[in-house]
Amino acid sequence: MANMTPLAERLRYAIPQGLSLKIGVLLAVGALIAGPLLRILSETLAPQTIAAWSDVVLSPLSRNLLWVPLSNTLVLGIGVAGGCVLIGGFLAWLVVMTDVPFRRTIGLLATLPFMIPSFATALAWSSLFRNSRVGGQTGFLEALGLAVPDWLSWGMVPTFIVLTAHYYSLAFTVIAAALATVNSDLVEAAQMTGAKRGRIFAGIILPVALPAIVSGASLSFAGAVSNFAAPALLGLPVRMQTMATRLFGMIEIGQTARGYVIAILLIVVSAFFLWFGNKVISGRQSYATITGKGGRAKRFELGPVRLPLLAIGMTICALTTIVPVVVLIASSLAPSSSALFSNWTLHYWLGTSNPSIAHGQAGVLHNPFIVSATATTVSLGLVVAITGSILGLMVAFTLARYRTGLVSGVINQIAFLPLLVPGIAFGAAYIALFGAPIGPFPALYGTFTLLVIAGTAYLVPFSVQTGRAVIQQVSGDLEESARLTGAGFFRRLSAITMPLASRGLAAGAIIIFVKIMRDLSLVVLLFTPTTPVLSVLAYRYASEGFTQFANAITVVILVISIAATLLANRLQTKSQPWLKN
């Protein structure tokens, strides 16, 4: 700095501070997020492809291409949102407001289903309920002699159940956090007026929790309409299409333009409901802020229904966490999913190729394809964890440092855009942009690099939030007081910032890793045999009838992601205020 040339000196004052940083970050998020999305739109508007719009929306084909999948998607979305709010809300109420025993356990279990990938739950469902309609192995219940009707085995109902079992923990988390801010004084003040329980619930608790209920519902809705795994595994065999599966099918058979149109419409549906939920909430008063001192937590006495409600809560938790995992493990050991708990063999794990079992497929640990997929997946997770953390931190830093201004506003909007975009549509957008060479750059389709870029971009909203939390933790008074002692930038970085931020950063990176590990919908379209990924492999095996292999791979994913999640929780010493007494 000391020997700065006069020109640099002048430039320093001529250019607004931080402009280069802002422009750099803008270019990064623009290329990673806005680029693919604009590209997929322009792709469908080109003269030779614009006909895809009318094919999809207004043609004899459009009933099958759009309207039936759309109505299935909406029915699923609305049903799952309702189911999630009921179950998640009930559990949140139980854990936060009542004196039910084992509250901590229920609270912990209720957050787990979201960590189990939805294709795992779907696979577990079909191991139990699969009937003989589409051939292949039948499920456990059929083997017990129970006739499983088609509607329980395939299509809308099982998809709805599996998605609800997966997404209710989202609703639980949001509603529990909101209920935890309801001061028990509010309830006691209502008791003083003589209002009965039902009236207090309807007049006080429900309205105060309404914003959280609405946001729980819209998050579950967006999750359900974007989900690919569950409808693909449970619906496709009986030709039930949702927009996500239709989009996948179109791109698989090479009708990319039509696929892109469906992707755009899917983004519109998902984004509309998220926007609508936000709108409903933001039009209302914010309630959470009213707290004085005091406010002891007095729990609602359940009296005689205490144990029955405990049983219901525990059953829900067990059915959505423990049962699927147990079924998956058992089924990866049993030669036939009709006899889950007998004749166990480690063949599907350790066995070498044997023509009499599973068409000679070798066990998971001997199968070169699966071993290389594990390596690819883990390295993908690690690389994205690092790139995502760095990008997230940079964006968060830029936004924290330069809060106002047009560029910051645009960065902020773009960074959170992926939240509105279903993973499979995002994957489609990446194919649209990187499927062909751009200028001097070769086509990235089928390369590890593409998976890294797409994964990093898709998780930007999440990594920015982590980065923000880290920056908030560190910046401000702590850093300033260090600056006042005269410590230089690097001294401060090593003595104050890094020690304080490292845990948060590490925890955030691990969670990114887990999200990538268990993701299916983003990578399902980007998958090629040269870049095998575990989740897609599990899906392929399942759709080809090799249930045990699919389940064994899923168990591998589960073990890695649960171990990583526990590590992250430990690092974060995650605060769950609603569990405190």
Add this chain to the structure above:
Amino acid sequence: MISLSNLTKSFGNFDAVKSISLAVPEGAFLVLVGPSGCGKSTMLRMLAGLEKPSRGTISFGDKTVSDGERGWTIEPAKRDTGLVFQSYALWPHMTVAGNVEWPLTVARMAAFERKARVTEVLSLLGIDALADRYPNEISGGQQQRVAIARMIAPKPKVLLFDEPLSNLDAKLRVEMRTELLRVHRATGATSIYVTHDQVEAMTMASHVAVLKDGEVEQFGAPGDLVAQPRTAFVATFVGTPPANLIPASPHGSKMILAGEPMVATFSLEGPALAMFRPEDLTVYDKPGPRSIAMEFAEASPVAGRMMVTGTRDDLRLTAVVDEAPKFYPGDPVYFSLPEAPAALFSLKGERLA
């Protein structure tokens, strides 16, 4: 009349309230005062019916409303009480008018009557202009008024207050004290008020119960507590400033006060605590007869007089004098004692003379 007899509340093995008995006449303003953890809020919650006593009874008039022995208590809403919470507990999704109206709706008051009552109490508290605002759109003092309006709207016979002023700034607190007394007079209801601030107790109460560790140290009118403290704790807890307690022990013909041997002007059988009122002490910048050397801590003008405080180890003495030399922190300051203490307490804190 409100009477408590042998009222006890235990949480597990811990007795938060230990066998308290007292009675106040109808229309009284009873203040329960004591340091945090003394059981005052638990008592208030039992009076409100939010907690069941473990033992003992509470009666309003000749009607028993809680009976710990039989484990039975009348519901909060049926005992004709209203409660103002420390957090105010305003329902955030209802407007100011909505907050005041809801209890009346629950009580099935007719709509036109309800509207009239809401308007009446809002104007009694001077917040009629805020009727359509939400709680998070008004200031802390205004929220406080809404909480009071909501409480008095159903015309309860007993008004309960749980540290209602502790979230307000100093100036508002003084204003709201006056406001509360006005509401108390206007409603004619019996008020029970919990606070840790003895100034509030002394200014507002007709009856004060000083609580410590779940027991009543002294129960009486504010003036009596200051004039005739029954325990060393009360002596040092009430009064502005509170009285000084100096360890005293007889030594031959001398009396040792705070380590200084002095001519014995009163008699003692053994070590004790002597109480001296601040207005009975004088301060000098040089040693004199019957003086205790202290280190100057602070001084402030009080109503035309000077309040001077000195410290030494654990001892802290305060004098209120007409004039004092100029001291700087750390200067020696000599507190001169009168011949007779205002009261004597045993080392355990019981009153001797």
